[in-house]
Amino acid sequence: MPRLILFNKPHGVLSQFSDEGSGRPTLADYIDIPGIYPAGRLDRDSEGLLLLTDNGKHQARIADPRYKKPKTYLVQVEGLPDDAALAALQNGITLKDGPTLPAQARRIPPPDIWARVPPIRYRKSVPDSWIELTITEGRNRQVRRMTAHIGHPTLRLVRWRIGEWSLDGLDLGGWRDA
Known part of the structure; x- marks a missing residue:
């Protein structure tokens, strides 16, 4: 075993x-x-x-x-993604290395997790929010590239689940x- x-x-x-x-x-x-x-x-x-x-x-x-184990991430992003931004993730988007498979994406309240060291940089003029994103691919920096593509760069990325x-x-x- x-x-x-x-x-x-x-x-x-x-x-x-x-x-x-x-x-x-x-x-x-x-x-x-x-x-x-x-x-x-x-x-x-x-x-x-x-x-x-x-x-x-x-x-x-x-x-x-190839085995498509779903990976779930808690993602703190810059800004407040609207329904259209989440729908883009859910439908799949095209990155420089080709289209992504559809993802599961939803807004979530800030999760009750450990503080990051060092802390992320907060900006008074730009709000941030959290999304839960589940993908079945594993491209290099894929989640970060996906959130940037929809106009909401990743500030903090926590992989919560694999399969x-x-x-x-x-x-x-x-x-x-x-």
């Missing part, structure tokens, strides 16, 4: 176990389990659920877009076996 670890990755942590000489935090600063590897990636400036496994086939099945696995009950920087 493959081992599967759920990790709540803090902002600024690299989705790898080493980064020789850079001084940047990596997974090794949080998880001391030999022989496990990330199943997919999460950008350094993103937070939230990262899955790790000790089995290459399991890793590929989780990370490969049946979620961050429910998992503290920032914490991990547990699935």
Whole structure:
């Protein structure tokens, strides 16, 4: 039975176990389990659920877009997306690398989650809001590019769920076996 670890990755942590000489935090600063590897990636400036496994086939099945595991993100965006902006996400939009698949998108109240370190930059003249966005692809910085495309740049990005696995009950920087 493959081992599967759920990790709540803090902002600024690299989705790898080493980064020789850079001084940047990596997974090794949080998880001391030999022989496990990330199943997919999460950008350094993103937070939230990262899955790790000790089995290459399991890793590929989780990370490969062909298997279309839905990924749900809590996204703090600049501005207040209207129904038309959300409909664009729901119908799929065309990015520089081609059209996206339709997504699930809805406005949500600010989630009750940990404070980000460092905090996002607040601007008195520009409101912000939160959306929940579920996609089945995994292109490079896709969520950020999608929200920018509809005129609402991402300020904070938290991956909350991948398939049946979620961050429910998992503290920032914490991990547990699935």
